[in-house]
Amino acid sequence: MSATENGQQTSSEQQEMPLIEHLLELRNRLLKMVLAVIICFAAIYPFANELYLLLSQPLRELLPVGQTMIATDITSPFFAPLKLALVLAVFVAIPIILYQLWSFVAPGLYAHEKRLAFPLLFTSVLLFYAGAAFAYFVVFPLVFGFFTAIGPEGIVELPDISSYLNFVLKMFFAFGIAFEIPIATVLLILTGATTPQDLAAKRPYVVVACFIIGMLLTPPDIISQTLLAVPMWILFEFGIIFGRFAYREREEADGEEPEA
Template identity: 85%
Template sequence: MTRQDDNKSQASNSQIHQEMPLIEHLLELRNRLLKMVLAVLICFAAIYPFANELYLWISEPLRALLPVGQTMIATDVTAPFFAPLKLALVLAVFVAIPIILYQLWSFIAPGLYAHEKRLAFPLLFTSIILFYLGAAFAYFVVFPLVFGFFTAIGPEGIVELPDITSYLNFVLKMFFAFGVAFEIPIATILLILTGATTPKDLAEKRPYIVVGCFVVGMLLTPPDIISQTLLALPMWLLFEMGILFGRLAQRERAQTEEETSQS
């Protein structure tokens, strides 16, 4: 074998060694994604047999306020089948969120430092709880007030017959909006810990944040002051919580770094 062939062989081996970690990461990512999809499919298989009952449960806040003798309708021939199916699929994703986030966590955790792992896992767990709390707040607090408002202001002589597909799209949008809005403390803490801002700067921008909360509430909710306020006020309170816990996390991180430097 000539020296040139030997150099080519070494270069080829070096290239293989450089590509292997990337290939391994891609294979691991594929396995994690397959586990996520499998978790959603298992949840869907368990939920779908009860899809009709779940739709009745999720539509109860509106159906309870309809006048006697009035009910919801399906304006599309396929709606009685696809509306519960869509609900079951979305609920399967909601139920599988802990598994999905755990798989994401397992993928990125090996690249984190020990102190980052200690901080990231509580934030991950808290974000899941906050998302579910946001969806529960929308169902038990917001829906009765919003639907009560809409059913009370209609003109006389107008028969209210809500479409099941339109109603489902509306409530899923509200679930997502309130679920994401309740993640504000996590986003605030991450901004503080990454150095993008400080608790003092956020506190000084409080008037702008309050206005921004009402603007977001106006964009994500129906055009009425009740639902807008019911989203804006929790967002503002959660922002204040984020500042508080951000200060505590920043203080703990500074203390940990000081102890590490001393040791």
């Protein structure tokens, strides 16, 4: 093999090594995420039945005396708490998951992006949890009170535990994602996709979109739709406010070179 070929092979190996190292690091980060979920699941699962009772309390308190929830599938008493424990494990492990993602992408960020990215990640976790808490403490009592009150007289309400779990998880996810609107707004401004002035000018369309999303993601009643749409609108306004600060930060950081 000639010296030229040896030199080309060495240069090729040097170009491939960083990619291999990145893939190995990504694999290690993913393994740590999975391990965090497994550890959380192992800690939560022994209390799965008690947690399900706590989760179903907003509905069970509104059922008439003598009525309770039922399991229409023979495997539901096992799989419903199991599914709840797994979802809760992911929820609890979200800070660790985001930290691993942050550790993977941080070396390639600009200095001003690093200053903003970590607070955004931290805030996104708090907002997601706040959305789920808002659904549990505010939305569920109102929604379940509405549904249990409008049923035809003489109809016995016996909610299925699997159907109830699917419903509340959907609501948790909907409100958790909806509460991320300020983060999405700031990210759109930081990436240059829009400006705070443009977003403020589109406010009427955003309000309509909030109510449409509320209609699609919640049960077909005006209470739950409004309880999702109004917070989304308010959070959008907060996103514009914080986006103005982020916009000024981005303008001041224009021309900054990436860190070595």
